[in-house]
Amino acid sequence: MTARRNFDKALNELENEILRMGSMVERAIYDAVESLAKQDVDLAQRVINGDRDINYLETEIEDRLVTLIATQQPIARDLRRIITGIKIITNLERMGDHAVDIARVTKRIAGQPLIKPLVDIPRMAKISQQMVKDGLDAYVRSDVEKAKYMCSLDDEVDHLYSQVFRELLTYMMEDPKTIAQATSLLFVARFLERIADYATNIGEAVIYLVTGERFDLNL
């Protein structure tokens, strides 16, 4: 009986840690895009430094989850909770890495005027952030509907990505001088698109956790 209680307590604590990590990643993505739009190199550097904490938290949570498997030998839903946790932190960690990638772009193009005011990229960023938030909300509330709803948001991000791609391509064709910066911005759009995909992975993991069924959200 106490073993059971200990297990629940440990797992609840870890789920709380996962939410903390999620919050840090949400912040990192926001700051990264903000640093790009405002060309704020200090903020970009803060994002890059902050990733160390995120990575550290990820390995720590993972170690503790693995220890739980090894010592408690959970089955059924308990095991699913642990596996879902591992999946979520893996995806969060990758999002954090992409936030760093975006912050690096800020540093790279610092000092140059932007070839165009950023319109679609902040829009993509906002939707991706919303998806990360929704994914974690769905996780907190075990909300399968919310997880499925994210699917439609991902379509929007994909659509914006191809729009940004086409637009930047025209800039590059018109003026080869813009190629260096346009390529960087194109990467940013790509990173945001990846972040949105990782968010759908979280949504899928939540559905698996609640129902035990596989569901492909990223069609």
Add this chain to the structure above:
Amino acid sequence: MRLKIGLLLLFIVNLIILFLVEGKLLSILDGVLLAVLGYIIFWAFIKEVNNKFKLLEEFTSKWRQGRYSKVSYYNDKELGKIVDNINHLIEQLEKYNRAITEGEKRLNAILAGIKAGVMVLDREGRVILVNKGLENLFGKLNFTGEPKPLLEVIRNYELEKFLKEALANLKEMTREIEFLLPNSKTILIHVTPLKDEHDQKVGLVAVFDDITEERKLEKMRSEFIANVSHELRTPLTSIKGFLETLLDGALEDKTIAKHFLQIMNSETERLTRLIDDLLSLSKIEAKKVDFAPKPLMLQELVQKMKLLFKSRLEEKELSFIISLPENLPLVLADGDMISQVLINLIDNAIKYTPAGGKIEVSADVKGSWVEVVVKDTGIGIPEESQKRIFERFYRVDKARSRELGGTGLGLAIVKHIIELHNGKVWVKSKVGEGSAFGFTVPIAQQAQKGE
């Protein structure tokens, strides 16, 4: 079985009593009758006691459902006392109950009435209470009354860190935290620890205040000051530079000296203009200006403009077209101020329209307003600049604007004057084709027309 024993016992007891009293044995029949009678009396007595208990039971079972009604007065020695005690207990209970519900109601009303967000945490840092204000700040919260870890209610690691710190230190603390979605908000959080009478921590109250607007205003103010200092320093630096050169010997060369002095003169003029503009802007903003709206004929004002700008229009070979309808009603406005608006708009139009172009001032009645439009065939304003063009010191092209002698305040003044008249300003423009600036002023009422 019991009945039989009872009857038999009664029968025997009766026989003995009768035998003792009468001194003789009664007939069996009498005995039986007496026994039955005795039993009925006994039974009635039992029944009555039973009824009393039943009554008590009925009332007490109501309590289980949470309904506390008093036991009705019972005229009975033994039970009466019990009933009294029970009634007293119920009264007390009801009093406590009312006090608790009222306290709760009052607390809820107070919490709901507070505009700021309020959150109460227990000693483990779990959320145990939130108010409406908090939901207004963050949207629907994942909280139903059950204690919940903070991160499941509001997922913000900075907030969690802060509250943990406050819980560990048991001190009043204040911090500003930025929340991101759906819109970024700056929130000032003040926490007060809750302690019991033994100074042991019980939990934490956190109050959330949205200070996004204040921060934004502060930022605007500091940006404005930075802008003003920059704008003032630019002509000053140039004046100082030429002065130093003159002192260093350029004064000897008459032609150079004169040229320098001319530049210094124009820079001084610019400085004067800038300060004048700043002063009038701050006056209008502080509403300290003499605002005296009178019925006004726009035709006259616009004609005056034509005279005022005559030489500059001819210089740039610009045609100036006035197309005001003859029956344009009088407007209720401050003449000096509307002149200022027209001067600023036409001045801009002249500055940014290449030679040979056209400037047109037109007006039209729109409901109870007159809309005046100043349209040019100038260089136009890029779309992303259009919504910021009325901001103080906003310039599409800084260098060009300064070269043309602009202070960066003209359109801000226009906007403030028209807003003082409760009117609206707008801009429509296309790069390379020209711009149109419009504003509305109220029509003077019929009564005043008779003047």
